[in-house]
Amino acid sequence: MIRHKVSYFLSIAVVLVLLFFFPKPILLAVLLLEIALPLLALILLRMDIAAMTLSLQAPVTSNVNAPLALDIAYKAKRPLFSVSAVEMTLEMQNLLFHTQEERWLRIGLSSRKSSHVEFTPDMCGEWFIRASGVQCLDVFGFCAAAVPCELFCRVKVMPEQNDITIMTDQASRAKPEVGSFRVYQKGNDTAEVFELREYQEGDELKAIHWKLTSKMDRLIVREYSDSTRYDTIVLYDIALKANGEDVDKTLLSTSIGAVESLSRALVRAGIPHMAAFVFQSRIISAPIASEADAAEFLYTLLSYPLAENSGIACQFFLAGQIQQNYESMVYFTIHSFPKELALIPADVNLDAVVVTDKDGVPVVTQPARAKVLVEVPVTYLRKNRSFRIIL
Incomplete structure (x- = not known):
């Protein structure tokens, strides 16, 4: 990208020098075309972004200290004219240990339409992985445009067993x-409802009382008795x-x-x-x-x-x-x-x-x-x- 920008500004400088010594209409047209090139690249870039979708996928489970492969893929309704790479920041949050780390990525888009990124989790627990600041770059490296999407996935990283x-x-x-x-012990025996209460984090979706939820405008959960x-x-x-x-x-x-x-x-x-x-x-x-x-x-x-x-x-x-x-x-x-x-x-x-x-x-x-x-x-x-x- 840097080489492209250097070549671009050198070419403008050369055309300006030639136009100074040889004021020809064709040189002026070339100069105007070069100046308009970044604007054209930005327009094509935004058109490409509107025609493509990005996705972030990972295995449902993995093991601690084992490489975890993240698959970043794109689909396009038509051939892309301007997009050459995607930049993003991967935020990897371990919910169990209350930790978070970030990794900056630049991924070149190729005919394979997907790229694999690996990281090795050193702690077990549920990892929430989210891509933020996603943007696409044009082939010349002139412009970058934000991609309006949310990319995230969850992975259960299992500990080493003893x-x-x-x-x-x-x-x-x-x-x-x-x-x-x-008697009066809350549990999982679905033969008898123990009580009704509001939904709390961690409750199973199958325990939601949907009829009461629709009437009361908030999630209501059945809590069952346990005969064991x-x-x-x-x-x-x-x-x-x-x-x-x-x-x-x-x-x-x-x-x-x-x-x-x-x-x-x-x-x-x-x-x-x-x-x-x-x-x-x-x-x-x-x-x-x-x-x-x-x-x-x-x-x-x-x-x-x-x-x-x-x-x-x-x-x-x-x-x-x-x-x-x-x-x-x-x-x-x-x-x-x-x-x-x-x-x-x-x-x-x-x-x-x-x-x-x-x-x-x-x-x-x-x-x-x-x-x-x-x-x-x-x-x-x-x-x-x-x-x-x-x-």
Whole structure:
């Protein structure tokens, strides 16, 4: 583009010199044509933009630390006369970790009608990718015109998986009690509506009561009762900070990889359970009765921003905002155990797991009756990809 501009101004300078020494009408016509060339290029450029559409596509899912290919393509109703390249800024926002990065791109338009751009996400979570400041350049590099379009896509970047083995002789403690029901417990049993409320972020679209929504001019959601009882809850307390200190993003991403593995290991050990985490002022929970449920729960967790500080899940449990009285709790956190953990009632069988930034091997302690604390160094987890927990 720079060479084109240099050649253009040199040619104008040459014509001006020739016109000064040889004032001929043909030289004047050439000069006027050269001066009008940028205006003509701009007109053709705007016509091309009106006749073309751009799109941004990406895989639905990918893996952390694996190349992610973005496909930027265009379609045109007719051959393009002036457009040669597209410039844009890619804004890549990780919703889970509250981070954002930008990348400037210039893509040459060719007969292939598409270009591939790769970037390697170093953190898991749901990535929202948006193109801003999109503009097209003409073949001479004289003009640039904005493209009135919105390009965006979402990608779920999955964490590296770990393999956790649960060793327990208490598998029967978490099995649903035959014939028991959880009275006034909100859940997923569509046979009975528990209550109606306004839509909140994260609610499923299938739960929307469309008839009432149309009458009340706002989204109304059905909330159902749940007739299944679980005696065990797995409370995931993963946050950006622990005890006021920022947690390393690599530690966070590796720890999230253990979420599905932990719930899957409990199911394999014969312990169906409720899995839960805190989003803002809400408890997001789901029953885990199969390995598929564990995978779906991780998929859900990746869609919500992490809490600012760890310990909030303990606070919710202590405040009674998790409605059922559970006999057993598996508590999973990172960096260090929060002080709130010591306030869990003694009659709750507590098994707490923390992934730390220390070196070494997993350490198991039992500070009190019915309480087991397991510290797992992240270096051990990355190296071995598996560890055992004895409950």
